Amino acid sequence: MANVYRDYFNTLLERLRTTYLERRKEERQNELRLMSEEGDDSSTSTSTDSALKVTSVTFYPQGNGKHHRTSKFQLVERGTPILRRGQTFFIAIAFGQDQNKRQYDSNRDEIWLRLSFGPQSSPMNGTQQVIKVDKLLHTDENRWAARIKGHDKNAVTIEVRSSSDSCVGIWKCKIETKTKVTYSGAGESGSEGGENSPKAQVYDAPDDIYLLFNPWEPSDVTYMKDKELLNEYVLEEMGKIWVGPHTSTRGRSWSFGQFDDSVLPLIMILLEKSGLALQQRGNPILVSRALSKMVNSNDDKGILVGRWDGKYSDGTPPSGWTGSVPIIEQYFQTMKPVKYGQCWVFAGVLGTVCRALGLPCRVVSNLVSAHDSNGSLTIDRYFNDKNDEINYDPNNPHGGKDSIWNFHVWNDVFMSRRDLPKGYGGWQAIDSTPQEQSDGMYRCGPASLEAVRKGKVGYSYDVPFVLAEVNADVVRWREDKSNDFGFIRMEANKYHVGRQILTKKPNVFDSEGDSDRWDIIEEYKPKEGTRMERLQLVNAVQGSNRQGAASFFELNPKDKDVDFDLIELEQVPVGEPFSLVVKITNKSKETRTVQADLTAESMYYTGVKGKLVKRAAGKFVVRPDSNEELRMTVLPDEYMGKLVEYGIMKMFAICAVDETNQAWSEEDDFQGWHYFPLQIKYLFMISFLVTSNLTAGKPAYATFSFINPLKRNLTKCVINYEGPFLVRFSEINLKDVGIGEELEYVHRFIPRSSGSHQFIATFTSKELIDIVGSIVIEVN
Incomplete structure (x- = not known):
């Protein structure tokens, strides 16, 4: 079993990757071409008693895709059927034009669908479905069903419904045809399936059929009413x-x-x-x-x-x-x-x-x-x-x-x-x-x-x-x-x-x-x-299964007679000083001696400490029924060289009251640089312009320009951009940008499809990261 499954996985991986890479190669060849352009009948005659021979199966990927809300998938555009479970879809089965010199006859011919999911599929676990194509669809939503929807001289249209609990992934389909009754040369009829029964014809459909969850279907467990x-x-x-x-x-x-x-x-x-x-x-x-x-x-x-x-x-x-x-x-x-x-x-x-x-x-x-x-x-x-x-x-x-x-x-x-x-x-x-x-x-x-x-x-x-x-x-x-x-x-x-x-x-x-x-x-x-x-x-x-968890949780903490409050900061423009401020209120009628410790440090967004920026400690007296303010000011030269990724700073204060043994601590985080508001034509200080009057399949131009806002050179500068159904991900490596220097870069691309599309870009450098913006553009 392990070897069968391993062989199945390796074959699937190779087939899917090879197909994907071939599509990319074809796409690139078409792109290069657009850039440069700027300026057999296999039917076999058999006896009239033989089962109909299937010559092709059509899964109507675009038509079914529209009803199954899957038409936006690029695979559907390229002919791959993508369906949602618990919903009907249509397939067409074609027979040889001169097959048996007769048409499909519902009184004589049977059609069976055999759908399989994975290697060694089995009806017992739902990975194999054997469906007789009938005149009507049964009403059980937890069973697959199929019926004849129509037929002409050489083809049959079948309506199929998958069950609403079907496995999600790639299904394969075989079409089996056979006759219900065997006719002898003298016109005598035999019983179905007897010695004289003709051999069934089996057609192995080459298509991968992707079956997905269906949140539009009430019987699917992913159903969403709105x-x-x-x-x-x-x-x-x-x-x-x-x-x-x-x-x-x-x-x-x-x-x-x-x-x-x-x-x-x-x-x-x-x-x-x-x-x-x-x-x-x-x-x-x-x-x-x-x-x-x-x-x-x-x-x-x-x-x-x-x-x-x-x-x-x-x-x-x-x-x-x-x-x-x-x-x-x-x-x-x-x-x-x-x-x-x-x-x-x-x-x-x-x-x-x-x-x-x-x-x-x-x-x-x-x-x-x-x-x-x-x-x-x-x-x-x-x-x-x-x-x-x-x-x-x-x-x-x-x-x-x-x-x-x-x-x-x-x-x-x-x-x-x-x-x-x-x-x-x-x-x-x-x-x-x-x-x-x-x-x-x-x-x-x-x-x-x-x-x-x-x-x-x-x-x-x-x-x-x-x-x-x-x-x-x-x-x-x-x-x-x-x-x-x-x-x-x-x-x-x-x-x-x-x-x-x-x-x-x-x-x-x-x-x-x-x-x-x-x-x-x-x-x-x-x-x-x-x-x-x-x-x-x-x-x-x-x-909780955690023994002693209750000891860490206090529903009604005891009252304290000194209140502390750490004043929160929101943003600090890069290069400006900031202050850590603690307000203290002595509610008692007695003097309180407070030991205070204030710390400012840079940190990663995960809470991991970066570098210590400044720390101050001391002891002071707070008079009865009075307020005091404790302040520590941090200058630009004290933090500029210590910022880490995303420029996040942590302020931390811990205070203890000598007379009552009361202890208090608090922390606050803020961003250590200021982000300019995003506008439709701007990415941070990056001007982000795209050619007007864009046409799908025709070269267009995106212009990126910006001024270095920091008081240091920007090195290892990169602009990345993309847009779904517009342009694939592209990476642009730029030269270093000096202090106050303006840089402009023009990049050519080919819009892949028409309509309204989102164009998104990021800018990163060793010194300045996490700059992102987007713009909506129209393509004819």
Whole structure:
């Protein structure tokens, strides 16, 4: 069995890749040609008793594609049938013109369809369907059916309906014809299937038939009642992904490109590599779970290698990608993991493969996202008695450490959850960024959003991890040797994690700003600070398998007589000073002595420390019923050389009251450089102009120009751009750009199809990255 499956996989891989590369070669030859142009009857006569011989089968890819909403797939344009399960489609069977000197006769001839899924297919597990073509379609939606729709002298049209729970992927079809009754030369009739029965004729249709999920079909478990939403979550090729700290987040355009001819073939390879059993590939729960592990390369050498340290010289920086197709194509051509991705890149690619399969999918960004490594449903930070953070978790026997990402991006997919109690279907969170293992693999979900919202941590899959991401309390502990635990608990922050959960509004796209931003946070948790939100965490802690989790969670913290407040910053224009400010209020009738420690440091968006920028510590007295303000100012020369990727800064304050042993700490993140507002003709300070009066198939020009806004040279400069059905991904390497220097570059391309298209571009350099913009252009 293992050898059969291995041979099947290798043959499938070779066939799909060879076909794909031949298409690319043909496409390139046509492009070069356009650039240079600027300025047999095989029927055999047999006896009248023989079964009809099939000479060809037509699957009407364009006609069926229109009704199945698959006509946008490039494979359909090239003649490959792509269908959605649970819905009827039509095929035409042609017979030899002189076949038996007779026409199809429904009283004499039988037609059978034999459809198979994978090697050694079997009717027992749903991977083989044997269907007799009848006069009527039976009404059972869980069974395949076929009927004669019409016929003429040499052809028959058949209407076929697949079952709504069919396996998703490539099916193969054989047509079998035979006669019902055998006629002797003297006119005597024999019984069906007797010794004199003519041999059945079998025709092996060469077409790959792609069968997809069908969220338009009520009997499909991916069904979504609001059809307008499906235009966004299945059919829309352009999206927005929100990135950056919660005070300065912005939407960056992303090209899903799910209809590209490289996408579906690669998904078939991914499902084979995933190890998901063939008979399980009609279950969106298991399919989405398999895909969440195949988009990252950690377990099965999947699509993307993750990297977060800013060192990308041997690959493409995550911020340089414009969409999923360039990544998918590179992987398909080499079958080696592509360098490099980060969370929004993983989510963008996963969004592509889900939408291509017909699984409704949206990309969501959690601003201030927790990573709970020990299952306590809290994010625990530990400090010694000198207020230095301890770089390990003394309460985690596995050695992991909780962290907080400035933002984290994953996906929601829509489906019924028949494995859970009623009411837990709908949106489900899945995540392909390799953070934690789930059942021994780097994958996450699908986790029911309703289960997350209600704290039902016992429901599959990975609900506790997702719940902690969006609603964990941040608890800080200070070393205290007199305490049995060795630490005393400082005040917990209930509001820091899960500030916003953003996704793109359905069927709205703002290429100039963020008016298409939609906060769906209350789909993940009750309103922050309400009793219901607190009960969610109580329910979760009570249902947690983590022994002692309740000790990390405090429902009613004790009152303190000194209040502290760290003033948040949003953005700091690059080269300008900023201040860390803590306001202190002594509510008691007595003097309070406060030991304070203020720190500013650069950091990666994953919460990993970059470089220490400045630190100040001291002790001071706060009078009774009075307010004080503690301030630390950071000058440009102190931070300019210490910024890391994306220019994110962290401010951290920790204070302790001598008289009461009260301890407090807080942190805030902000972006250490200012982004100019995006306009339709501008990409950061990059002027982005495209030739007017574009015509499909005719050369056009894109002009990129910009002025270096930094007070340093920009080196290793690259512009990447693409547009679905407009132009394939292109990479332009530019010369270094000096301080204040203006650079202009003109690039020629050929628009691939007419209509309104999104053109998206990114600019990266060693010193300045994550610059992205887009423009809508019309092609005649």
